[in-house]
Amino acid sequence: MKRALATLLILLAAAAPAAQACPKTTLEDVEDEVMCPVCGTPLELATEAPQAARERELIRRLVDGCRSKEQVKAVLAAEFGDEVLAVPGDDGFDLAAYVVPGLAIVVAFLALGMAALRWRGGRGGAAAEQPPSAVARRLESDLERYDL
Numbered sequence: 001m002k003r004a005l006a007t008l009l010i011l012l013a014a015a016a017p018a019a020q021a022c023p024k025t026t027l028e029d030v031e032d033e034v035m036c037p038v039c040g041t042p043l044e045l046a047t048e049a050p051q052a053a054r055e056r057e058l059i060r061r062l063v064d065g066c067r068s069k070e071q072v073k074a075v076l077a078a079e080f081g082d083e084v085l086a087v088p089g090d091d092g093f094d095l096a097a098y099v100v101p102g103l104a105i106v107v108a109f110l111a112l113g114m115a116a117l118r119w120r121g122g123r124g125g126a127a128a129e130q131p132p133s134a135v136a137r138r139l140e141s142d143l144e145r146y147d148l
Contacts, residue, residue: 025072029069035083058076
């Protein structure tokens with residue numbers, strides 16, 4: 001019994017560095033970042049297509065072979081083309097997928113800022129035109145009307 005326990009501990013100790021050297025990735029981790037080349041949908045949603053099943057099997061083999069997520073995606077791109085990657089490229093027309101939403105956010109914040117400035121300017125406009133004594137008189141008359 002002691003020998004079996006010692007052997008098990010030695011095997012576990014030897015397996016620990018090997019497990020640390022293997023990148024931690026899973027099919028599910030890669031599946032949401034690649035597309036089915038036939039369906040044109042994310043692989044995680046493509047359930048019926050035989051091509052999607054073959055792509056999943058390739059990913060499983062690569063993950064079992066201790067490949068990282070980047071390596072798996074590189075193999076998929078080499079096998080099926082760049083269209084298999086769900087993330088657009090960083091050059092040419094694909095760059096618009098990053099630039100347009102960023103510009104839209106900036107324009108929205110500018111529009112909100114301008115609307116806030118206009119709203120603040122509109123509220124204080126009438127009171128700013130009257131001299132302080134007129135504002136005080138108006139406040140006194142309003143308070144007298146609502147005297148409880």
